[in-house]
Amino acid sequence: MHAMQYEITLPADYDMGIIRKRVADKGHLLDAYPGLGLKAYLVRERGQDGSPVNQYAPFYLWHTAEGMNSFLWGPGFRGLSNDFGRPAVRHWLGAGLAEGSRTEAPTSATRATVRLxxxxxxxxxxxxxxxxxxxxxxLHTAAVAVDPSRWELLRFALWRGPAPEDEPGTRYQVLHLSRPELDRLPSGRHW
Incomplete structure (x- = not known):
């Protein structure tokens, strides 16, 4: 498993309805993407859940490196880069996964990172x-991953409803969840 995220920070007065429409129009395009465990279309809105910024910040769990590479070098990421500029893409090696109840789509997410x-x-x-x-x-799904170039530990979780108040990290709204190969990501420890 590979975890990946890029963040596009937008102006304070940016109409986040533009991002919501983009996701509504294009989110389904990855619903059957080969090699993708899940893509959570995440946003933060200035003044909500403690966010100081407007941000579009999709988060991915890849089942295969080939799927991730196909996305990064393909038309989807190229289109995003043409519209917003090419963002820096963060990448972590998957260390483990926990499954919660997946009967309902998640509506919120948390991401916490800590340097070791x-x-x-x-x-x-x-x-x-x-x-x-x-x-x-x-809980819908939670993952632990590591960036060994920075020795940074990542904990990401998707939630049905609001994230628990005691859950650490940055809080996001989930606009859409593509999950073509989520069931192929192994639960538990990944080594």
Whole structure:
């Protein structure tokens, strides 16, 4: 599993209805994309859920590297880059996945990242993060991943309804969820 996200920060007075329409018109295009576990079409709106910015920030869990590469070098990402400028794409190696109830579509998401100190054992930090994955009944899907170039640990979760107040990290609204190969992503630890 590979985790990936890019963030497009928009002007404070940007009409977020433009992003909502874009997702409504194009979100379904990845609903059957080969190699994609899930794509959560995420937004943050200035003044909501503590967000200081307007932002479009899709988050992906890829089942295959080939699918991820096909997307990044293909027309979808090229079109986004033509419309907003080419964003920096963050990438993490998947370490584990937790499944919640997937009977309803998620409406919110959280993403928390933490840099691992040089003295920290990365394997122990990942094991701890996996053990701390949420078991809340509102959980849809949660993932742990690591960026070994920065030794940064990522915890991402999708929620049915509002994210729990005690859940750490940046909060997002989910506009659409494409999940063509979500059921092919293995649960639990990925090594």
């Amino acid at each position: 100190p040089e003295t920290a054992d990365p394997a122990e930090a990942v094991e701890r993060a996996l053990a701390e994955l949420p078991t809340n009944p509102a």
